Amino acid sequence: MIRVRRRKTDANDPFAAEDHRDTDSGSEVGFGGSGPSPIVPSRSVAGRALVVVVAIMTFLSCLTVGLVMLVTTAAGDWQADIAREITIQIRPIEGQDMMPRLEAAVRIAEGQPGVRSARALSEADNNALLEPWLGSGLSLDALPVPRLVVVTLGDAESLDVERLRTALKADVPGASLDDHAMWTSQLATVARSVIASGMTIVVLMLTALVLTIVFATRAAIASNAQVIEVLHFVGAENGFVAREFQKHFLLKGLIGGLIGGGAALLAFLAIEVAAGSARSSTVVTQAQALLGPLSIGLPGYLVAVAIIFAVAILTAVASRVAVHRHLSGLDQR
Amino acid sequence: MIRFENVGLRYGVGPEVLRDVSFHIPPRSFQFLTGPSGAGKTSLIRLMFLSLKPTRGFMSAFGKDVSRLSATDLPALRRRIGVVFQDFRLLDHLTTFENVALPLRVAGKEEADYRTDVIELLRWVGLGRRMHAYPPILSGGEKQRAAIARALITQPELLLADEPTGNVDPPLARRLLRLFLELNRLGTSVVIATHDIGLMDQVDARRLILVDGHLEVSE
Numbered sequence: 375m376i377r378v379r380r381r382k383t384d385a386n387d388p389f390a391a392e393d394h395r396d397t398d399s400g401s402e403v404g405f406g407g408s409g410p411s412p413i414v415p416s417r418s419v420a421g422r423a424l425v426v427v428v429a430i431m432t433f434l435s436c437l438t439v440g441l442v443m444l445v446t447t448a449a450g451d452w453q454a455d456i457a458r459e460i461t462i463q464i465r466p467i468e469g470q471d472m473m474p475r476l477e478a479a480v481r482i483a484e485g486q487p488g489v490r491s492a493r494a495l496s497e498a499d500n501n502a503l504l505e506p507w508l509g510s511g512l513s514l515d516a517l518p519v520p521r522l523v524v525v526t527l528g529d530a531e532s533l534d535v536e537r538l539r540t541a542l543k544a545d546v547p548g549a550s551l552d553d554h555a556m557w558t559s560q561l562a563t564v565a566r567s568v569i570a571s572g573m574t575i576v577v578l579m580l581t582a583l584v585l586t587i588v589f590a591t592r593a594a595i596a597s598n599a600q601v602i603e604v605l606h607f608v609g610a611e612n613g614f615v616a617r618e619f620q621k622h623f624l625l626k627g628l629i630g631g632l633i634g635g636g637a638a639l640l641a642f643l644a645i646e647v648a649a650g651s652a653r654s655s656t657v658v659t660q661a662q663a664l665l666g667p668l669s670i671g672l673p674g675y676l677v678a679v680a681i682i683f684a685v686a687i688l689t690a691v692a693s694r695v696a697v698h699r700h701l702s703g704l705d706q707r
Numbered sequence: 708m709i710r711f712e713n714v715g716l717r718y719g720v721g722p723e724v725l726r727d728v729s730f731h732i733p734p735r736s737f738q739f740l741t742g743p744s745g746a747g748k749t750s751l752i753r754l755m756f757l758s759l760k761p762t763r764g765f766m767s768a769f770g771k772d773v774s775r776l777s778a779t780d781l782p783a784l785r786r787r788i789g790v791v792f793q794d795f796r797l798l799d800h801l802t803t804f805e806n807v808a809l810p811l812r813v814a815g816k817e818e819a820d821y822r823t824d825v826i827e828l829l830r831w832v833g834l835g836r837r838m839h840a841y842p843p844i845l846s847g848g849e850k851q852r853a854a855i856a857r858a859l860i861t862q863p864e865l866l867l868a869d870e871p872t873g874n875v876d877p878p879l880a881r882r883l884l885r886l887f888l889e890l891n892r893l894g895t896s897v898v899i900a901t902h903d904i905g906l907m908d909q910v911d912a913r914r915l916i917l918v919d920g921h922l923e924v925s926e
Contacts, residue, residue, distance in 0.1 A: 410812065415800040604796050607756060608857070609786035610813035612778065702778070 413605065414598055414622040421626055424590045428630025429637070431583040432685045435576050436638030436678040440670045442572030443677070449565030456554045456561070457530050462492075462523040465548040472521055479546045483525045486541075488533030492525045583685065584692050591623065591696035602701070612701040620694040627689025628682075635682035642670050642678070708732045708865060708896055709755055714764035716750055724750050726920045728764070732865065732898060737891045739907045740900040742917035748900040751917065752869045755898065756790045757781055769864075786814060789858030789895075793870035795850040797842040797857070803849075804829065804838040807856045814861070825860060832856045832886065848879045855886065865896045872906055880906055 462479045466472060476494040483492035495503075500521060527533055535553050542549040595602065605615050670678075709732040716725040724747045732738070732755075740748055753759045757768060757776075766773040768784055776784070797806045804825060805812075811821045829838055832852040842850055851871060858866055868887065872880035884899075884906060891897045898915075901907065907914065914925040 410818065411801050411805055413798075413801075413809075413812075600796060601798055604798060604809070605813060607758060607785060607790050608810040608813055609782045609861070611782045614813050614815075 412622065413618045414594070414601060416622065416625070421594075421622075424587070424623075424626050425630040425633070427586050427590075428583065428627055428685060428689060429634035431579050431586075432631045432634030432682060433638050434634075435579050435681050435685070436635050437641065438572050438575050438579070439677050439681065440638065440642055440674050442569055443670050443674045445568045445572075446565055447671070449561055449568070453558050453561050453565075456558050458527055460525045460527065460533075460535070460551065460553045462525060462542060462546075463520050463550050463552060464523070464546065465520045465550070466518040467548045470547060475546050475548065476521055476523060479523045479542060479549055482541050482545060483523060483538065486533060486538050488527055488529045488531070490526045490528035492523055495522045495524060497521075580685075580688065584688060587623065587627075587689050587692040588696050591619065591693040592700075594619065594622070594693075595697065595700050606701075612698060615701060616694050616697045619697045620690045623693035624686055624690035627686035630689075631682040631685040635678055635685075639675060639678055642674065708734050708769060710765075710767045711754075711761075712765040714754070714761045714766050716747075716754060716759065717762050723762075724920055725754075725761075725917075725922075728920075728922045730915055730922060730924055732896055734864070734896055735891070735894055736913070737888070737897045737910070738899075738913040738915055739910075740898055740915045740917065741902055741904075741907060743902065746917040747920050748902075748917055749869055751922075752790075752867050752898070752900050755865075755867055756788050757785055786810065786861050787864050789861065789863035789866045791851075791854050791858045791866070791868040791871050793873045795842070795854040795874075797845075797850060797853055799842050802839050802841055803834055803845065803853050806842065806853055807860055809857060810861045821860075825856075828856050828860055829853075847874045848876075851875055851879075851883065852886075855883070859890065859895075863895060865898070866890060867898050867900075869900045870902075871899060872901065872903055877905070881909065884909060 462483060464472065464475050464479060480492045480494055483489055500519060503522075504519070535551065539551045542551055602615060605618075711728050711730050714725060714728045715723050717723045728751065740751060742748055750759065754761060754766065755768075757773065760766075760773060769787060771780070771784070797803075798809070801809070807829060808818070808821060808825045811825075812818075826835070826838070829835055832855060834849060834852055834856065837845060837849055837853075840849075842853070845853065851874065855868070855871070858868075866887070871887075872883055875883065880903070887897050887899060888910065899906075916923045916925055
């Protein structure tokens with residue numbers, strides 16, 4: 375076994391004369407204060423392109439998740455609002471007074487568990503509801519217009535809708551019950567569709583991101599083939615090489631994720647601030663009427679932050695797998 | 708140390724580039740591996756540093772049957788072998804110091820533990836003043852010496868040098884040869900692949916001669 379240290383004073387040193395022994399001082403030699411250079415070169419055009427792609431993908435994923443959360447919350451609110459009320463409609467019947475039937479309907483409804491209150495709409499309320507379709511100033515007395523009883527629910531779960539419907543049918547001629555089941559079902563379908571579409575888009579974008587990373591890793595492996603070969607013949611284990619690439623891509627993924635996710639968070643903040651400062655604007659008012667407050671809330675921000683880190687980890691793991699596969703191929707030659 | 712018995716090698720479905728190669732590299736030995744271009748010298752060197760596996764025959768490295776080695780066994784064995792390539796294969800984004808320290812770094816050692824050894828080795832090969840230089844600004848001779856220093860830093864039992872004087876002028880080639888002889892004197896087995904007859908004539912050493920994939924040993 376050779377002993378490098380002993381050669382310091384060896385008169386046979388072939389390059390001793392050339393070296394003059396006036397080397398850099400030992401304390402200044404080595405990796406310096408900034409630590410060792412990364413084994414995988416950190417700066418490359420492909421690396422910058424990857425950061426941009428990761429940033430765009432993260433931005434779009436965060437925006438999609440934010441919009442999905444906004445619509446989901448709004449759909450939940452709509453459903454809750456609709457489910458809090460049911461309506462009893464009483465058709466006019468020849469020879470039967472309307473008022474006793476209205477009172478009977480109110481009494482029956484109030485007697486049901488889960489009902490907070492029941493109120494018959496007055497003729498004026500009825501006319502106001504019909505005004506947008508029939509115009510104002512029209513006398514509806516001559517027309518057979520149904521009357522409505524609005525039933526407000528306290529605890530929708532404990533109300534037996536079928537029992538109420540049967541009771542009304544038995545005691546109030548011409549009465550029918552509308553529990554808005556069709557509306558709530560349609561809203562639930564719309565909300566589920568929006569969530570499924572949004573999640574599909576996010577999954578597709580993350581899949582595209584993984585594939586982009588795999589291609590970027592392969593490109594990095596190809597452009598760093600010499601680095602890998604040198605590491606291999608100086609005795610590096612596959613895990614060491616994979617870790618070096620993983621570090622490289624984790625950094626790229628984190629930078630891209632922070633840029634894209636940060637931009638999305640700023641966009642959410644900007645929408646909130648703009649909505650807050652332009653409350654009188656018709657567009658904002660209509661949007662808020664439809665979607666509720668234009669804010670993704672704390673859960674939305676947390677999900678966006680989670681996406682940033684998920685993207686960084688995904689980048690690192692995808693690169694590690696790609697490098698391991700490449701190295702396994704090298705060893706099987 | 709390294710033993711070949713009737714070893715054959717082919718790439719894919721191509722013809723055999725090495726046929727029935729048999730030889731032994733004893734400890735503390737010095738030998739040249741020579742032959743015309745395309746005779747298979749580089750393939751034989753790659754077999755010896757376990758970058759390739761024989762397609763037939765028996766090969767052992769440090770007493771282990773190479774055909775039974777798993778991928779996880781290879782790094783430890785490769786650390787016992789130093790390799791110097793004709794094209795140096797230094798990493799351009801690392802300084803000379805970092806290039807030479809690379810084998811220790813991949814072995815998980817801390818810089819503080821090996822800094823002195825790397826500096827002394829760099830001084831020994833005459834690169835004491837070029838430690839912070841990056842390979843692209845080193846001369847051919849300096850790159851060759853940096854590559855040699857990298858091969859030696861782990862104090863390997865076997866040094867394989869593929870055309871180590873192919874890119875340097877005759878005076879530097881002689882000095883590099885003195886360096887290899889000095890290493891051998893200190894206990895390292897040395898195999899130098901070269902087709903430079905002038906270089907081989909300077910040393911009375913065993914010659915492994917490859918012709919058309921066949922090996923002859925001239926003692």
